[in-house]
Amino acid sequence: MKLFRIGMVVLVIGISFLITTHLRARVLDTGTIGNYLGFFGPFLFEPRETTLVLREAEPPQNLTVAIVSQNSWNPERTIREADTALLLVGLSQADAVVFKIGTRGLYWVLVMTETGELTGDTELSVEQKGLSEDLLWFSYTLIIVGITILIFQRLRGLKHS
Amino acid sequence: MTGKFRELIAWELEENWDFPVLELILAITIIQVLSLVTLARDDADLLANISRPLWSSMVFVFAISAAVVFGRSFGESIERRKLVVLLSYPVSRVQVFVAKFLSNFLATLCLFGSALFVEGILLYMFKPNVYWLMFGDTWIMEVGNAPFIWGLMFFTLLLVVFFASSLMTFLSLMVKRFGLSVLIFLIYLFGMEYWAGAVGNRVPQAYLSLSLGPESIVRYLTAWYVNTFTENYMGTGALTVGFFLTGFCYLLMGGLVFLLASLILSQRIDLD
Numbered sequence: 001m002k003l004f005r006i007g008m009v010v011l012v013i014g015i016s017f018l019i020t021t022h023l024r025a026r027v028l029d030t031g032t033i034g035n036y037l038g039f040f041g042p043f044l045f046e047p048r049e050t051t052l053v054l055r056e057a058e059p060p061q062n063l064t065v066a067i068v069s070q071n072s073w074n075p076e077r078t079i080r081e082a083d084t085a086l087l088l089v090g091l092s093q094a095d096a097v098v099f100k101i102g103t104r105g106l107y108w109v110l111v112m113t114e115t116g117e118l119t120g121d122t123e124l125s126v127e128q129k130g131l132s133e134d135l136l137w138f139s140y141t142l143i144i145v146g147i148t149i150l151i152f153q154r155l156r157g158l159k160h161s
Numbered sequence: 162m163t164g165k166f167r168e169l170i171a172w173e174l175e176e177n178w179d180f181p182v183l184e185l186i187l188a189i190t191i192i193q194v195l196s197l198v199t200l201a202r203d204d205a206d207l208l209a210n211i212s213r214p215l216w217s218s219m220v221f222v223f224a225i226s227a228a229v230v231f232g233r234s235f236g237e238s239i240e241r242r243k244l245v246v247l248l249s250y251p252v253s254r255v256q257v258f259v260a261k262f263l264s265n266f267l268a269t270l271c272l273f274g275s276a277l278f279v280e281g282i283l284l285y286m287f288k289p290n291v292y293w294l295m296f297g298d299t300w301i302m303e304v305g306n307a308p309f310i311w312g313l314m315f316f317t318l319l320l321v322v323f324f325a326s327s328l329m330t331f332l333s334l335m336v337k338r339f340g341l342s343v344l345i346f347l348i349y350l351f352g353m354e355y356w357a358g359a360v361g362n363r364v365p366q367a368y369l370s371l372s373l374g375p376e377s378i379v380r381y382l383t384a385w386y387v388n389t390f391t392e393n394y395m396g397t398g399a400l401t402v403g404f405f406l407t408g409f410c411y412l413l414m415g416g417l418v419f420l421l422a423s424l425i426l427s428q429r430i431d432l433d
Contacts (some may be wrong), residue, residue: 016191
């Protein structure tokens with residue numbers, strides 16, 4: 001009976017997480033944000049579909065967008081010190097890129113020129129939509145573990161009877 | 162703790178939290194708590210983005226959980242004469258009452274407390290740079306002070322659960338019926354929510370709400386902490402000491418009065 005309760009609780013937590021993952025799938029949009037520094041954030045990027053739109057940049061062509069972890073860089077440090085999680089090269093003003101960050105965490109978005117300098121007047125927007133993969137896998141894992149415990153308990157019960 | 166008392170608590174937990182009560186409350190709590198967190202915002206504010214939505218969305222969960230758990234424990238056990246059977250054993254009414262109330266209260270508190278704890282973990286795992294943007298652009302707190310605010314939220318949670326538990330226990334013992342006590346309890350709580358929500362937040366009775374009351378307790382005590390122990394200043398806006406005391410005393414004194422009344426009632430109640 002105890003094993004049945006443990007299995008049920010794990011299963012219910014897994015299903016609840018799955019429902020929550022779907023509830024959290026709503027679109028999160030920063031709207032248009034801009035500054036004269038060329039870097040933005042830090043943003044919490046979840047492992048789900050992220051769209052970045054370069055609305056305006058100075059200079060407008062041959063732009064590189066780097067997504068760097070907050071732990072590896074802060075605005076007081078030089079760009080060379082940054083540990084880049086994702087590098088998008090050859091972009092122009094008004095380009096939109098869709099990417100997915102592998103690990104949930106806080107990231108800066110750096111917009112650079114071809115010489116590696118941060119751009120001047122820059123405007124962009126970031127949008128996240130879809131399901132978070134980590135939460136999805138976590139809920140699947142819990143559901144499988146819960147079902148396995150319940151099956152094991154059932155088989156054990158059949159064996160004893 | 163005597164062996165008899167421990168056995169009573171174990172029996173109560175096994176009997177009252179059986180399938181699917183625990184699972185249902187767990188599911189509602191997880192869905193409510195985790196779906197409201199807006200962690201992706203760059204300007205997360207612990208009081209406005211976490212505390213306020215938590216209390217407003219959790220009123221429903223507190224109400225349903227207290228109604229089911231305490232209604233079953235007291236109302237249903239009188240209705241189905243389980244209490245009579247239990248009292249045929251060499252245990253006093255006080256022991257039964259305390260064991261029932263304590264076990265259910267602590268179990269409920271653990272459940273909601275763990276949800277709040279998980280939310281805190283998620284926040285600090287994924288949003289370690291949370292700050293408190295209160296008025297205009299003034300950053301008034303450092304991230305190192307967050308545990309104090311989180312502690313306040315736990316303390317307020319304790320008050321809310323205590324109040325809801327005591328009220329539902331009292332109603333269950335009063336009417337001796339599970340369904341009727343749940344109905345009265347929910348009408349009272351949601352009626353109060355509606356009434357308190359309709360009067361605006363500049364009158365004391367607004368703080369009798371289970372969403373605005375706890376939120377104001379956390380906010381007022383945070384301001385007190387900031388102004389007393391740090392070099393920063395935090396105003397409380399429309400929230401005065403009178404409003405804070407209204408919310409605080411309603412939960413604490415209301416809970417104590419209902420608990421005491423329940424204890425007296427449990428001694429004098431006719432179970433036949």
